[in-house]
Amino acid sequence: MTKTRPFSPLVAVTADVKDLDGYRWHAASETYLNAVTVGLGGIPVVVPSLGDALDIERLLDRVDGVLLTGSRSNVHPELYGAEADRRSEPYDTARDATSLPLIRAALARGIPLLAICRGFQELNVALGGTLISEVQELPGRHDHRAPVSDIQTERFAIRQDVAIVTGGCLGRIVDADAIKVNSLHRQAVGTLAEGLTVEAVAPDGTIEAVSVTDAPGFAVGVQWHPEYWVATDAPSARLFRAFGEAMRARAASHAGLAAAAE
Numbered sequence: 001m002t003k004t005r006p007f008s009p010l011v012a013v014t015a016d017v018k019d020l021d022g023y024r025w026h027a028a029s030e031t032y033l034n035a036v037t038v039g040l041g042g043i044p045v046v047v048p049s050l051g052d053a054l055d056i057e058r059l060l061d062r063v064d065g066v067l068l069t070g071s072r073s074n075v076h077p078e079l080y081g082a083e084a085d086r087r088s089e090p091y092d093t094a095r096d097a098t099s100l101p102l103i104r105a106a107l108a109r110g111i112p113l114l115a116i117c118r119g120f121q122e123l124n125v126a127l128g129g130t131l132i133s134e135v136q137e138l139p140g141r142h143d144h145r146a147p148v149s150d151i152q153t154e155r156f157a158i159r160q161d162v163a164i165v166t167g168g169c170l171g172r173i174v175d176a177d178a179i180k181v182n183s184l185h186r187q188a189v190g191t192l193a194e195g196l197t198v199e200a201v202a203p204d205g206t207i208e209a210v211s212v213t214d215a216p217g218f219a220v221g222v223q224w225h226p227e228y229w230v231a232t233d234a235p236s237a238r239l240f241r242a243f244g245e246a247m248r249a250r251a252a253s254h255a256g257l258a259a260a261a262e
């Protein structure tokens with residue numbers, strides 16, 4: 001009897017565009033790729049930021065979920081009606097041109113989606129929200145940037161408190177009303193997009209996590225970096241496990257529907 005292997009979700013992982021050695025690279029950090037393999041037993045597929053040249057609908061026919069990654073680059077302010085400012089650089093307009101339509105198309109199809117840091121900000125902008133730049137300079141706001149260090153484990157150290165909104169989907173996932181996270185960001189949610197529900201906030205009021213209110217399935221965004229410590233940090237592991245379970249449930253449902261139609 002053939003042993004059936006566990007289902008491995010195919011996860012589209014967004015990429016930054018970087019110019020290096022005279023070439024234009026489309027790259028995703030290995031931390032996100034490992035979080036897909038280790039955190040949920042999936043297969044990561046890096047999606048190039050080719051904008052209109054990428055057939056997003058055909059891509060979404062083939063994947064089980066979408067992971068929107070973090071990046072040092074910022075969403076271009078013109079996408080949410082603000083002025084470009086040299087201080088808000090670097091931008092990655094190729095990534096913007098890919099991620100935003102990818103988010104909208106995945107949500108329209110009920111494909112599970114996890115948005116991290118820049119991806120969280122892209123989610124807000126894709127649905128009509130705005131961002132604020134240099135949040136640490138606003139009165140009453142804390143500094144959410146990475147600690148100054150050349151050591152990644154120090155930069156991604158889990159050290160900030162966030163309060164989880166009671167009764168929300170994130171609270172059910174992490175099974176806690178407060179957790180510590182690793183924040184590394186200068187931008188933050190300004191106006192929350194309609195259709196997003198706040199799931200966690202920082203002590204200074206910065207929105208730290210959202211869910212898509214009417215999404216048929218898993219659609220969560222977090223401003224922090226659960227991918228980095230997915231193997232050792234319980235809330236991070238729970239979040240990726242829930243993402244994996246949502247993809248498996250959707251795939252099983254689709255398989256059931258296909259079998260019933262035969």
Ligand SMILES: N[C@@H](CCC(=O)NCCCC(=O)O)C(=O)O
Pocket residue numbers: 069070071072073074116117118119121146184185186187188
């Ligand atoms: N650029 C945005 C989003 C922040 C983000 O995604 N950070 C991940 C990279 C962290 C690093 O290596 O510095 C912002 O700054 O808000």
